[in-house]
Amino acid sequence: MGSRCAAISLSQVFAAIQLSMTCRLEPSSQFNYVAKGLEREGITRFIGYKSASSSQHVDKQKLFITKLILLIMASEKSFSLLSLLLLVLVVYSLINQCIVAATMSKSPEAEALLKWKGSLFHSQALNSWSLNVSPCNWTGITCNGVEEKVVEINLPSCGLQGMLDQLSFSSFPSVVRLDLANNTINGTIPSNIGALSRLTYLDLSNNQLSGTLPLPLANLTLIFVLNISDNKLTGEIDARLFYNWSRISYIRLQNNQLIGKLPSEIGLLTNLTYLELSFNKINGSIPSELGKLRNLDMLVLSGNPFNTLIPPSLGNLSKLTRLILPDNGIHGHIPPQIWNLTNLRWLDLGQNYITGSIPSTIGRLSNLVLLHLLGNLISGSIPAEMGNLMNLYQLDLSGNNLSGPIPSALGNTTGLINLYLYGNQISGSIPSSIGNLTRLESLQLGSNNLSGSLPQICQGGSLRLFSARSNRLTGHIPASLRNCTALERFRLDNNQLSGNISESLGVYPNLIYIDLSFNRFYGELSPNWGDCINLTSIKITNNNIGGRIPHQIGHLSRLELLRFSSNHLEGEIPKELGGLPLLHDLRLDDNKLSGLLPQDLGELSNLRLLDLSMNDISGPIPQEIGNCIKLQDLKLNNNGLNGSIPFQVGNLESLQSMLDLSQNLLAGSIPSQLGKLRKLERLNLSHNMLSGSIPSSFKEMVSLTSTSIDVSYNDLVGSSS
Structure with missing residues (x-):
């Protein structure tokens, strides 16, 4: 007996075990495979193993392995304790893996996932979904560590095409996260999605889902994040959805076709921090109950046809950092309570019918980085307290009825990148303090009643878009603009500006559009225009420009529009203009x-x-x-x-x-x-x-x-x- 056992090497036993642990056989079959192999060597009779049927317990198989290990120890004189420990770990790990694979591959979860996969088009991303592999190792599937139950299904941006009606949600009692965003899933949201009773995270955004929000979503009492934005959902938002969502913090339903009123029951969601319902067809009033959402950080309702006042109760939202209500059919004054929201960083009330003036109390909102009041009916002057908004980088007051001067204090907002004041009735001169705004990239002052000369702007060299068109400006173009090489769009048309055009302008390699029409510029066009290689439009009509048209303009291969009407240009039309392949207006x-x-x-x-x-x-x-x-x-x-x-x-x-x-x-x-x-x-x-x-x-x-x-x-x- 001893010589027979001594002839069996440790490496041979390992090879036999490893060969059986391919997880392609049921656990009992694998152990039988090992036993039969060893039986041929006359070993199993010494450890009392008999082949186990598939109905016998795994405990017999583990007992067999234990006896086998003891046999190896007896046959290997040099067998150390460390070798024993390593062998035990390897063998039992392989046993457990194969037991799990055999069990999971037949689980209701695996069957449900494979059935859904079979209903999809272009499911190459799911190639790993196979009975030969444990579902816990499938793409996008995460299991818990104890029961080996599926707890997460994460398949965003996988190119999936199909519907959800073949996915049996009731087969996933342990799932806490479902993410199918950025695919091409269509059809409706099945009502049995309410069976995911442990779900905390649901993201179906950017698909082609249609139909209504199913009421069984209300059964998701643990839901924390809900994102079904950018789909084709229709119908009204059922108030009953909000009864049981006491834990929800994040709701995004924007870019759908939802209709009806926003239920007042939304005030029950007191843990809500983020609410975005923009670009739907929700109408009626903005419910005052939103003021109960004291944890709200962001409220976005843009592009819905409300016919409403701004509820004063929104002033209770002391944690609010973004209030975004453009194009909402809002009328009336801005409630004074809004100016108490000192944590606001974004305030966008643009494209509404808001009346009244901007109060001096706006200076309290010192954390503002963006203020949009464009496209309203706001009157009065711009308060000097705007200069207190030191963190502001974008200010848009365009398209209102504002009058009076631009306050010089606005030059204190040195972080401004975009300043839009066009389309008002602002008068007086442009304050020299505007020159302090060295980070400006866009300055839009057109269509006002501004007079006087242009200050030294673009001293920081960042200005890309500048318009002061349709004012009453006089004087020359400042030297700072001559060196403003970042300019892309430049409009000073319809003023009374003068000066020698060849001395007033520099070379602008990034310039796309320029309009100096209806001024009093004189001089000749510089050949340097040919170096503005990105130009698509040149308009310098109705001035006093003389000389010849420089042939270098024929080098502007991107030029689409060229207008030099009503000047004193002379000489021949350069034949090089015939080399402008995109020109459509001459x-x-x-x-x-x-x-x-x-x-x-x-x-x-x-x-x-x-x-x-x-x-x-x-x-x-x-x-x-x-x-x-x-x-x-x-x-x-x-x-x-x-x-x-x-x-x-x-x-x-x-x-x-x-x-x-x-x-x-x-x-x-x-x-x-x-x-x-x-x-x-x-x-x-x-x-x-x-x-x-x-x-x-x-x-x-x-x-x-x-x-x-x-x-x-x-x-x-x-x-x-």
Whole structure:
């Protein structure tokens, strides 16, 4: 017996055990496998093991392993205590793993999950879900450590497509977390979701769920976080949902299609810290019971069609840091209690019908970083106490009826990044203290009654968006703006500014849009404009600018709109303008431009409007103009153009608002191809030297009327001069 046992090495026994522990057999079968292998070696008779059936208890199998270990100890002279401990740990670990796998793979939880997987489309993310693996090792599944029950299902952003009706929620009595956010799950939320009695976290956001919020959600009495935002939910919010949610802290239902009133029972959710219901169709009044939610940190109701006052009870929410109620149909004054919410960091009441003035008590909200009151009916002046809001980085008071001056104290809010005051009736000069706002990236002062000169702004070099359009500003552009290389959009149109434009402006490599129209700038356009490579729009109309159009503008490959109308520009139109592939609006009218029309303009395949009228351009109309097939408006009137009208003009079948070739020296007959311009609404060929008769094809120009066509003052047969 001793020699027989001594011939069995420890490594052989380990190999036999490990081979059996692949978890592909039931536990009893695995032990039988080991026993039969050892029986062939004549070992099992010494430890009294008999093959166990699948119905026998695991205790027999563990007893067998224990005897086997003792046998190994007897056969290995050098077997140490440490080796024994290691062997026991390995063997029992493998036993437990296989018992768990065999048990779990047949559990109701596993069966329910696999059934749901089978109903889904594109479930590659769930490839690990198989009976060959314990569900506790499946993607997105977490089990507890004692009972090996599923406690979490976390499958956000897994590309899942399908419905929830095949998921048996009643099979998961231990689940506390369910996260299926950012998938493509559609259909309704099944009512049996209420069976998840231990659920504390539910996130179904950003899917395509429809239908109503099922009432059995009220059974989730332990729920702490509820997020079903960004779906297609409809119907009203049932007040009974709020009766049992005493622990809930976080609710997000925004971006759905919920209707009806917000139930007053929401005041029962006294542990609520976050409530977002924005962009639904909830109407009626904002319930005053919201004032009972003393733990509320954030309240977001944006974009719902309430017809309401702001409840004064909101002033009780002393922990509130964000109050966001834009576009809610709010009217009346802002309750004075709101100015007691000293923890507020965001206050957004924009796009409502709020009246009254901004009180000086706004200065109490020293923690504010964002204040939006835009798009209301607020009147009065901007209080100097705004200067106390030292943490403010965004202030938007645009689109109101504010009057009076900009308080110089506003220059104390040195952290401001965005300042919007446009669309009011603010008067006086722009205070020099605005120059202290060195972190400004956007300064919007347009459409007011501001006067005086521009202060030294953009001293910090951060300003990207600046508009003071439609005011009464005078003087020159300050030097600080010349060096403001971060500028992207720059609007000073409709003022009374003056100065030499070539000296007032620098090179702005990030500039996208500039409008200096309707001012008194003079001088010449700098070739440096060609270095503003990101420009898409240049508008410098109605000034006193002279000189030539720099050909470097033809390097601006992103340019879409170019307007130099009503200046004193002279010389030829640069042929380089024909190299602007995105240009759709070119207006050089009312200048002193001369020379020939460059044929290169025919390369402007995206051109929709071309106005070169009221210049001194001579020579023929190039036939290449017929290549600009997207043209809707063509004005070449009041020049010295001669020759005949090229028949290729008939290719411009998109022409709609106007074709004006009047007040030139055009001769010859009217080409019959013009009859193809069926969309054209106005045609003026008057005051030329055209001869012959009006083509019969004009009958095809169905958009013209007798009052919208003018061919007078020509030598046409049958026409009157």
